[in-house]
Amino acid sequence: MPARLFMSFVALVAALLLAVGSGAAWAMIAIVLRGEAAWMALPAAMAAVIGATGMVRAVAWRRALAAGLLTGLAAAVAMYLKAGLLIAGGLGLDFADALTALGPEMAIAMARARLSPLEQATIVVCSLLAAGVAWHQTSRRAAG
Numbered sequence: 001m002p003a004r005l006f007m008s009f010v011a012l013v014a015a016l017l018l019a020v021g022s023g024a025a026w027a028m029i030a031i032v033l034r035g036e037a038a039w040m041a042l043p044a045a046m047a048a049v050i051g052a053t054g055m056v057r058a059v060a061w062r063r064a065l066a067a068g069l070l071t072g073l074a075a076a077v078a079m080y081l082k083a084g085l086l087i088a089g090g091l092g093l094d095f096a097d098a099l100t101a102l103g104p105e106m107a108i109a110m111a112r113a114r115l116s117p118l119e120q121a122t123i124v125v126c127s128l129l130a131a132g133v134a135w136h137q138t139s140r141r142a143a144g
Contacts (some may be wrong), residue, residue: 036114038115063138079110080108
């Protein structure tokens with residue numbers, strides 16, 4: 001039993017790190033392209049599916065929920081890092097200082113202000129797509 005618990009913990013940590021890493025990559029691509037790069041939600045969603053698939057002994061709805069939440073986490077990380085960069089550049093602060101001073105309310109407000117409704121919809125649709133793919137993969141494995 002302890003081995004399964006440990007493997008579940010490792011799978012959870014790996015999935016979280018995968019989501020944070022894809023969010024950081026998303027932020028860097030958005031910075032380089034000087035936009036929001038909402039299309040990066042699709043690669044983040046596929047990374048979330050991989051992370052959710054690694055979870056041991058999870059039923060379909062748990063993997064689907066995990067994939068959707070991991071995609072949302074990747075988007076949140078990307079938007080948080082992008083907001084920190086904008087604040088650092090605008091106020092002349094160090095990037096680390098801007099990230100520590102940036103609260104969740106300000107990061108959410110900046111993301112809402114910078115994302116168009118189409119970009120917001122893209123992120124939501126990709127989160128739902130990740131959940132659907134994870135659900136389908138798990139259901140297919142259980143049936144086959």
